[in-house]
């Protein structure tokens with residue numbers, strides 16, 4: 001620990017360290033995930049299932065790029081082309097599916113059941129591309145519990161997820177622990193404004209009781225969860241991770 005005097009000397013310097021922190025590390029952004037899928041060699045007319053698709057925009061883009069057949073599933077579909085369905089009960093026979101795309105969904109689901117379904121429906125040699133945001137050792141237990149309540153999360157850890165994948169018979173082809181990379185890329189490109197989210201959070205915290213009385217606790221907690229989601233990634237409390245699991 002520095003003395004107070006040493007600390008203020010450190011802060012007073014225009015240091016190389018501070019300059020270094022202003023330089024981009026050329027982070028990978030969300031489009032990189034589409035390239036990960038492309039690198040697996042999908043063939044025209046292969047069947048891709050988008051699990052937890054919401055509006056299905058990512059699988060629609062994959063279909064466009066690779067000429068795939070796509071079935072997009074979500075319990076709360078937000079596009080007419082997305083069918084009602086859950087990760088825990090995939091409406092396919094054994095080995096019928098070539099590819100699974102599951103982006104930002106596994107934090108909400110019963111992971112052992114979902115991964116058993118992935119393994120069941122994938123054909124031998126098929127693969128699941130999974131983007132999932134996992135807690136790190138920097139996320140304090142109180143923060144984890146509050147986030148889980150606010151955002152309907154199971155709070156699955158990396159170790160639990162990886163054990164569930166092995167138990168389901170999925171083989172880990174690659175794992176990329178992205179950490180804050182997408183958030184850095186989104187902030188650098190202007191697609192995410194961390195200062196705006198921090199300001200909203202500060203306002204939410206100051207007006208919490210009044211907002212809760214007007215909109216309800218669940219709405220205010222969900223707004224809080226949505227705002228800290230990106231900030232916690234930037235702080236290293238949540239770690240977006242990409243797995244490619246093969247059958």
Ligand SMILES: C[S@@+](CC[C@H](N)C(=O)[O-])C[C@H]1O[C@@H](n2cnc3c(N)ncnc32)[C@H](O)[C@@H]1O
Pocket residue numbers: 051052053054055058073074075076085086087088102103104105108109110
């Ligand atoms: C953060 S959104 C991600 C949507 C989309 N994959 C994307 O990347 O834009 C999470 C989605 O998971 C869906 N979801 C929640 N529980 C699910 C379940 N048990 N099975 C499949 N999807 C689920 C939600 O309805 C929501 O659309």
